Amino acid sequence: GQQVQQSPASLVLQEGENAELQCNFSTSLNSMQWFYQRPGGSLVSLFYNPSGTKHSGRLTSTTVIKERRSSLHISSSQTTDSGTYLCALEQGSNYQLIWGSGTKLIIKP
Amino acid sequence: GGIITQTPKFLIGQEGQKLTLKCQQNFNHDTMYWYRQDSGKGLRLIYYSITENDLQKGDLSEGYDASREKKSSFSLTVTSAQKNEMAVFLCASSRTGNYAEQFFGPGTRLTVL
Secondary structure, eight states, X not given: OOSEEEEOSEEEEETTOOEXXXXXXSSOOSXXXXXXXXXXXXXXXXXXXXXXXXXXXXXXXXXXXXXXXXEEEEXXXXXXXXXXXXXXXXXXXXXXXXXXXXXXXXXXX | XXXXXXXXXXXXXXXXXXXEEEEEEOSOOSEEEEEEEETTSOEEEEEEESSTTXXXXXXXXXXXXXXXXXXXXXXXXXXXXXXXOEEXXXXXXXXXXXXXXXXXXXXXXXXXX
């Protein structure tokens, strides 16, 4: 089965609502990296989070290794947050990231 | 900080043509990567290189060649472009070893006519 499962596949919210994105993993983890991608755009690294909680403005990433999950929380969402969010797991000394399938987030005005 | 540049931004080729994509980074990172992303799908690793003149195959290396000419640059060649092939090719770099965050370039969008 998939080693990294990302959910939900898509999420539609009204501006101002909070968004919660999840990645569950079934393999060992060095770190989880969260990316943001606009349609046709490049990948912007949001967080590199081996464990615990990290904050950046309205974004919060939490990785709990024992529970094999990592989450991305967006508070007070804005229309400019719309896009695709990807998680990618770094495993041991393997250079290949294991990618989630992405969450397509749409924030309506 | 640093930046990754990819050229060209858009690449249009003919079926069977050999096409080359270029990537440069000024992070002074040892490791560089080439990924392919098909529309609406995840990223697949084509090649990576952990040092100058090193090449390692990813899951999608068939149909591609790569070259790490120097530490700061990594080229990818599509050996024979396939008709209706349309994807974005993303270059990335990182430090070598564990706990190595990857940073990405803006991508090259390939269309094959």
